[in-house]
Amino acid sequence: MGLLGPVMIIVWKDVLLELRSRDLIISVVVFGLLVVVVFNFALNNTPGRSEELAPGILWAAFAFAAVLAMNRAFVRDQEQGGLEGLLISPVSRDAIFLGKALTSLIFMLLVEAALLPIYAVMLDFSALSWTLMLTIFLGTLGFAVVGTLFSAMAVQTRSREIMLPVLFFPVLLPVIIAAVEASTRAVGGETFIGLGRWLPLIGVFDALFLVICPWVFAFVVEE
Amino acid sequence: MANTQNLELPGSLGRFPSVKTSLAIITGVMMLVDLYLIFMVAPTDSVLGHVQRVFYFHVPIAIMSFLAFFAVFIFSLMYLGKRTPKWDAIAHASAEVGVVFVTLALLTGIIWARPVWNTWWTWEPRLTTTMILWLIYVAYLMVRSYAPTQSKGAIYAAVVGIVGFIDVPIVYYSVVWWRSIHPSPVVGPFAQSDSLDGTMYLILLYSFITFIFFFIYMVAERMELRSTEEALGRIRFTLRRRGR
Amino acid sequence: MLDFILLSSHLPSSNLPYLFAAFAVSWVVLFGYLFYVNRRQHEMKKEIARLQRVLDDDPSEE
Numbered sequence: 431m432g433l434l435g436p437v438m439i440i441v442w443k444d445v446l447l448e449l450r451s452r453d454l455i456i457s458v459v460v461f462g463l464l465v466v467v468v469f470n471f472a473l474n475n476t477p478g479r480s481e482e483l484a485p486g487i488l489w490a491a492f493a494f495a496a497v498l499a500m501n502r503a504f505v506r507d508q509e510q511g512g513l514e515g516l517l518i519s520p521v522s523r524d525a526i527f528l529g530k531a532l533t534s535l536i537f538m539l540l541v542e543a544a545l546l547p548i549y550a551v552m553l554d555f556s557a558l559s560w561t562l563m564l565t566i567f568l569g570t571l572g573f574a575v576v577g578t579l580f581s582a583m584a585v586q587t588r589s590r591e592i593m594l595p596v597l598f599f600p601v602l603l604p605v606i607i608a609a610v611e612a613s614t615r616a617v618g619g620e621t622f623i624g625l626g627r628w629l630p631l632i633g634v635f636d637a638l639f640l641v642i643c644p645w646v647f648a649f650v651v652e653e
Numbered sequence: 654m655a656n657t658q659n660l661e662l663p664g665s666l667g668r669f670p671s672v673k674t675s676l677a678i679i680t681g682v683m684m685l686v687d688l689y690l691i692f693m694v695a696p697t698d699s700v701l702g703h704v705q706r707v708f709y710f711h712v713p714i715a716i717m718s719f720l721a722f723f724a725v726f727i728f729s730l731m732y733l734g735k736r737t738p739k740w741d742a743i744a745h746a747s748a749e750v751g752v753v754f755v756t757l758a759l760l761t762g763i764i765w766a767r768p769v770w771n772t773w774w775t776w777e778p779r780l781t782t783t784m785i786l787w788l789i790y791v792a793y794l795m796v797r798s799y800a801p802t803q804s805k806g807a808i809y810a811a812v813v814g815i816v817g818f819i820d821v822p823i824v825y826y827s828v829v830w831w832r833s834i835h836p837s838p839v840v841g842p843f844a845q846s847d848s849l850d851g852t853m854y855l856i857l858l859y860s861f862i863t864f865i866f867f868f869i870y871m872v873a874e875r876m877e878l879r880s881t882e883e884a885l886g887r888i889r890f891t892l893r894r895r896g897r
Numbered sequence: 898m899l900d901f902i903l904l905s906s907h908l909p910s911s912n913l914p915y916l917f918a919a920f921a922v923s924w925v926v927l928f929g930y931l932f933y934v935n936r937r938q939h940e941m942k943k944e945i946a947r948l949q950r951v952l953d954d955d956p957s958e959e
Binding site: 576579583584586587588589593596597599600601603604607608611627628631635638639642643646649650652 | 733785788789791792795796799800801805808809811812813815816817819820823824826827828830831834
């Protein structure tokens with residue numbers, strides 16, 4: 431398919447860039463740890479309550495980390511003229527969008543992979559559950575798809591640091607709600623069916639916005 | 654140079670003064686009738702008492718705020734397709750008036766909640782979705798003002814209008830499902846221990862129609878303001894070009 | 898099914914302040930917005946008229 435080639439090239443280039451410099455991935459991981467520490471005390475996470483609060487704290491941390499990561503990535507990209515270069519080339523807008531979104535997804539998954547074991551220890555839950563992994567993957571996919579669209583807009587605006595969160599959180603609220611619910615069950619040892627309708631909700635959300643976001647992305651980046 | 658008094662401004666509703674003024678008068682009259690109906694004709698709720706009358710304002714305003722967002726959605730789609738400035742003007746005006754309506758829906762909802770549920774706020778689907786709608790409206794207006802150029806602002810706003818509108822039902826259902834697991838012992842704002850009496854229903858319907866007129870009138874005012882802004886921009890541009 | 902909690906501490910008549918508050922807030926917000934729009938409109942029209950005069954007086958008119 432004509433889409434796959436350009437997408438993979440974009441992803442390869444961006445991911446290599448991030449891994450080579452490494453400063454962004456380290457700062458986001460550190461940020462993720464800080465969020466958990468703050469929430470732990472803010473929510474008064476005494477030992478008995480950990481089971482109840484852990485999934486929420488986890489997803490709050492992932493959501494804030496995702497916003498931070500995508501913001502920084504797009505700002506850097508704009509400074510280096512990466513997006514402009516791509517737009518001049520004959521690559522389709524869909525490929526550019528999917529490439530950027532996939533890069534953000536991979537980046538976030540790496541950050542989450544680093545954070546998850548630490549969270550499992552700090553918040554006292556078992557992360558060794560493939561239903562949890564699936565939930566984290568699907569939730570992060572939602573963050574990446576919608577976040578990439580909004581980052582592309584936010585980075586052009588006057589107040590880019592605040593614009594992305596303001597756009598991101600209201601729209602992604604269903605994913606956060608569903609991810610927390612699904613994670614609570616996943617951590618409790620539930621099988622796929624036991625997760626109820628929460629995972630399908632995230633799945634439908636992802637599928638829907640995987641169609642819509644690339645389409646409107648073309649309007650956002652047009653000259 | 655054109656006389657600015659009867660400038661045929663693009664994106665306007667044609668000959669402004671008479672349409673808008675008649676709209677204002679109709680709306681004013683309808684509103685007075687509405688108030689009469691609410692306070693003199695509507696029966697008193699046997700459980701909640703007189704405070705229930707807030708309902709005749711709160712419900713139409715809330716429904717109107719969602720309808721306004723639907724209008725923003727439609728006109729955003731049309732603008733992205735056709736790029737006619739008129740569609741953007743209507744979307745923008747609808748969004749700004751819409752945010753006024755959502756704000757009011759939230760405020761009246763909070764004032765209604767306190768005596769009826771003994772709490773200012775509860776995370777139930779309608780209130781939460783209204784809150785999210787408010788946030789998306791605000792994001793729409795922010796992205797428009799903070800965009801680098803006016804035309805980009807229009808496009809970004811249209812995107813937010815479209816994505817936001819599609820998101821709202823998903824938000825609603827996710828909170829409905831969430832609440833079925835974490836119930837709170839209060840019931841939705843439209844449920845009463847009196848089922849909706851015939852008279853109450855009719856007055857509610859009339860109030861709703863009144864607010865539709867009010868909304869359209871406010872949008873007309875806002876659109877005229879935008880036309881004036883554009884005229885001001887044009888005249889400033891002309892002056893700058895002449896070096897004054 | 899009645900899953901509604903009636904708060905006996907709240908007699909219907911004591912809620913009139915809330916009724917007043919809700920309608921007052923509605924009027925303030927709605928008319929406040931209309932007032933704001935009209936005022937800006939007025940200021941802009943004044944500015945346009947002023948600039949129009951500058952334009953008309955301009956000797957370098959094409």
